Amino acid sequence: MTTLITKTVSKACVPIIILFSVSLLFAGHDLPGGGFIGGVMFASAISLLYVAFGLKYIDSIYSYQWDKWFGAGLLLASLTGFGAMLFGYNFLRSLYMLVSLPLLGDVKLLSTTLFDIGVYLVVIGSLLYVFKGTGEDE
C-alpha cells in the first residue's frame, strides 16, 4: 500500500479528515455528530497514516501511547459527572449558556461538551490501541 499515490493523497486528506472529525465533535448533541463519530473518524485518519507510511516510520517520528489517550478520556468523561456533584447537583447534570463571541456569533456553551471530548478520546485511544497492537503482532 505504500505507493507514492497513497502517500500523497493521505498527506492531503489526513488534516482535512481530522478537522472534519473535530467539527463533528463540536456539532453537539442535537445535530448529527458527537464524540463517538468524531473519534471513529479521527482514528480512521490516523490508521490511514499507519497503512500508508507503515508503523515503524510513524513510530520513529513520534511514538504515541494510545492507551494514555483512553485513560485521559475516561477520566475527563467521569470527572465531568463529578463536576456537577461539586455544585450540589446530581451526577452528569448538564448546564448550558449562550455566549456572544466576536466573529462566531451566538455560541451555545454546554458542559456536556467536556463529556463528549472524553468520549472522543476514549474512542480514539481504544481503536488505535487495538489497531497498533494487532499491527505490531508478528
Add this chain to the structure above:
Amino acid sequence: MDTMQQVPMILIALPIIFAAITVLFRSKSGLQKALNIGVFAILFVMSLSLLFHVWNNGILVYEVGEWGKYGILLVADLLGAGMVVLSSLISLMAMIYATDYMDRKALDATFFPLFNLMAAGLNGIFLTGDIFNMFVFFEVLVLSSCGLIVLTGRGDHTKMADKLEAIFKYLILNMVSIILMLVAIASLYATVGTLNMADIAVKIAYLAETGTLPWHIHVIAMMLIVVFGYKAALFPLHFWLADVHPSAPAPIHAMLSGMVIKVGVYGILRVHYLIFQESMFMLQPVLILLSLVTIAVGATSAVGQYDLKRLLAYSSVSQIGYVLLGVGMGTAYALTAAMVYLVNHAIAKSMLFLATGETLYHAGTKDIRKMGGFVQSAPFLSVIFLIGAMSIAGLPPTGGFFAKLVLFDAGLGAEYYIPIGIALVFAIFTLFYLFRTWLSIFWGEVKEHDKEDTYKSRNPTIAIKISLALLACVVIFLGVYPEPLIVLSSTIAEQLLDPQPYIAAVLERSVR
C-alpha cells in the same frame, strides 16, 4: 444536599474513575496496590452505610443527570444495596489477595483497570432501576471479566492456549445470551413503551388486570430466564462454567464464582419477581425442575474430578442449583432461604477459591492425586480450606449450616417433599466430595518427597493470610450469629413478593 443521596452513583462512578487513573499509571504497580486497596475499602464502607441508610430510611432513588421522569434512575432497595455490600466485601478481599498473588506482569498490564471496571459493572447491575441500563452493565461486566481471565497468577497452572479457548467460549456464548436479552428488552419496550422497571411493572399489572395481557409477555419472561439462567449456570446452560472459571487466576475465579454467577440469580429476583409476576405460575415449576437437575449434574460431575479447580467449579454449579431452588419455590420463606444461601455461598466459595489458588501454588500442580500431607507444610491453608468446605457442605458452626437448614425447612413448609429429598441426597454428595478432597490434599502421606523443600518455601504472604482470615471470620460469624442476615433476607423477601413500595418509591417522587 444530603450526601447520602449521592452514594449509589459514587459506588458506580468511583471505580470507573480509578479505572482511568490506573490506566494512566500502569507501570507503577507498588503505588497502584495501595491506591486500589484504599479505593475498594472506601467502596465497602460506603456500601455498608448505604445498606444501613436504606434499612432505616427506605428505598433511595437517584436521578442521573436530573432528567425528571424520562431519565435513568438508580434505585437502592434492600436487595440491591445488600448485593452491593456482598460484592464490595468479596472484591475488597480479592483485591488484597491479588496484590501478592498476581504476577508482576499482570499487575503492570491490565489487572487494576479491568478489576475496577468489573466492580463498576457489578455495582451498576445491582443498583440500576432501568432494564436497558442493566443490559449495558452486563456488557461492562462480561468484557472486563474476559480480559481478567487471561491474566496469570502464581498458582495458576493453566496454559495460555486453554485460557484463550475458554475466553472464546465465554465471549461467544455471552454474546448470544446478551443478544437474546436485547431482543427481550426490545420486545418489552415495544409492548409497554418504557424501560423503567417499576413503570413496566405497573403497566403489565394493568394489562393483566384488564385481561389484555399479550401472550408474548410470557415469551419475554422465558427469554430472560434463559439469559439469567445462562449467567447463573442453570442446567442446560451450565457447560461453559467448568471450562471458563477454572482457567481464571484465583482472585478472578473467586469473583466469578462468588459474585458474577449470582448476578443471574439477582436478575431473576429483580426482573421476574417485579415485572413478570403473571408468568411466574408457569416458570416456577420449570425453575424447580431445572435447579434440581443442576444440583444433580453439578454434584455428580464434581465427584469424578481430579483437577482441584474444576472440582470446585462443578461444586459451584451444584450450589447455585440450591439457590435457584429457593427462588423457584417462591414463598416468602423460600426466598429468604435463597438469599441466605446466596450470601453464605458467595462468601464461603470465594474464600475456598482464594485458598485453592494458594494451595495450587504450594503444590505446584493442580492434580489432587499428586498432593498430600500439606497439613505439615501449610497448616494455615488447611484450616481455611476446612472452614470453607464445612460451610459449603453445610456443617455447623459455619454459615452454610443455616443456609441449608433454612432452605430445607422452607421447602418442607411449602410441601415440596420430593425436591427437598433430592436436594438432601445431593447435599450428602457435596459432603463426600469436599471432604474426600480435603483429606487427600491435607492429610495422609506426602506424595512427592522430592518436592518437600519447595513446599516449605512456598507459603502464603501476609496480605493473602489477612484476606483469607477475614473471610473465614465472616463465615464463622454467619454461622454463630445468623439472625441479622436472616432478618435482612426475610425483609428482602417480603419486598420482593410485594413490590408496591418499590414501585411507589420510583414513580411517586417529586418530579422536577
